[in-house]
Amino acid sequence: MWKYKSSLGIFVGVSVATLTYYLTRVVKKPLLITGSAACADFLQRRCPVLVQEYYPTVWCFTSRLHTIMCSVLGDLTTWKLPPYRREILDMPDGGELHLDWLDHHGNSHHDNRTRPIIVILPGMSGHSGSYYVINLARGGCERGYRSVVYNHRGSNGVKLKNNRYYCAADTSDLLLVVSHIRKLYPEAPVMAVGASLGGMIIFNYLAKFGAHCGLVAAMVMSMPWDASKTTKSLEEPLNQLLFNKYLTYGLRKYIRQNREMFDKDSRVDVDHALKSSTIAEHDDCFTTKVFGFESVEHFYTLASACNKVSRVQTPVLSLNAADDVFAPLYTIPTEEIEKNPNIALVMTSHGGHIGFGDWLSPTRESFMDKLYQQYLDAVFKFKYGEEEHIEEM
Structure with a gap:
């Protein structure tokens, strides 16, 4: 009985603390x-x-x-x-x-x-x-x-x-x-x-x-x-695991589904592009080639709204x-x-x-x-x- 009351007290205490934090620190008007x-x-x-x-x-x-x-x-x-x-x-x-x-x-x-x-x-x-x-x-x-x-x-x-x-x-x-x-x-x-x-x-x-x-x-x-800072943020370990790998997989899938079109483009090494493990690698070996950008840095500069x-x-x-x-x-x-x-x-x-x-x-x-x-x-x-x-x- 004592253990039950103790566990219940801990649960209530944690719940109250969490709710208090949520209402005072999380709930805010937009800026x-x-x-x-x-x-x-x-x-x-x-x-x-x-x-x-x-x-x-x-x-x-x-x-x-x-x-x-x-x-x-x-x-x-x-x-x-x-x-x-x-x-x-x-x-x-x-x-x-x-x-x-x-x-x-x-x-x-x-x-x-x-x-x-x-x-x-x-x-x-x-x-x-x-x-x-x-x-x-x-x-x-x-x-x-x-x-x-x-x-x-x-x-x-x-x-x-x-x-x-x-x-x-x-x-x-x-x-x-x-x-x-x-x-x-x-x-x-x-x-x-x-x-x-x-x-x-x-x-x-x-x-x-x-x-x-x-x-x-x-x-x-x-x-x-x-765009440049976004790709660097997505290369942080946890972001790489949760988002970057998934999105890059989708990009590789996109290339595979349309490979016959890109194989005709002499500017693109499709096999190399299919080995990309990050969005930045995909952009470097594929996007920049298809659109004729000078480099991935050039592409990211042109793509960025902050400029x-x-x-x-x-x-x-x-x-x-x-x-x-x-x-x-x-x-x-x-x-x-x-x-x-x-x-x-x-x-x-x-x-x-x-x-x-x-x-x-x-x-x-x-x-x-x-x-x-x-x-x-x-x-x-x-x-x-x-x-x-x-x-x-």
């Missing part, structure tokens, strides 16, 4: 950094989650576990795909892109001509069937908008038509996709949303084309700001977690962001990489999903619902 006071005021009024305390999942004490639980378990709980409408877009170089549309057919104040469109770019190994991508597509549709998932070349299990694939520094495919969508729906506002590598492509696109990008706004989630903050002229919201090993806190250029009124950075103390889980269940609507949906309404209703005036942002 908002931007170069415009008007933008900050607008976002805080239109996105209520920014002024509320965020309750991360209870396994948030380890960001790596947070990421795995929220993403991997989320994928396991995906029961079925949304009713996508597949469009195959033939590219000028002979390749093709698969666009998966999720149309909204309900009654709203938008008709088919003017209904806002969200272009969703998945991460490195993501596609239209990934759990977080499905949530983004459905979230936009439920708000009355039209979503379209831009599957990177060959990323959805379909073999490549040529030796052209995708990387964070290449924005040419996104340019063609945006141009195509604007031709289909010239009266509809278009916004781009990207996670991880997808966010890097969007940010580079915004920086390259400036005010002529064809987008009214953008949002990037868990975007690595410095282009001042060039962005379109409103973009970036969501990062301070404990994301893919985007370490010290790599985020907060001083440069504070100088650009077009960029707003939302930083949570926990959340991992594309995690941002809420309480216990990975299927519960995450902080990322809530902010994303509120930001959609802020952009589209603000500019196109005539509820506010655009200059206020």
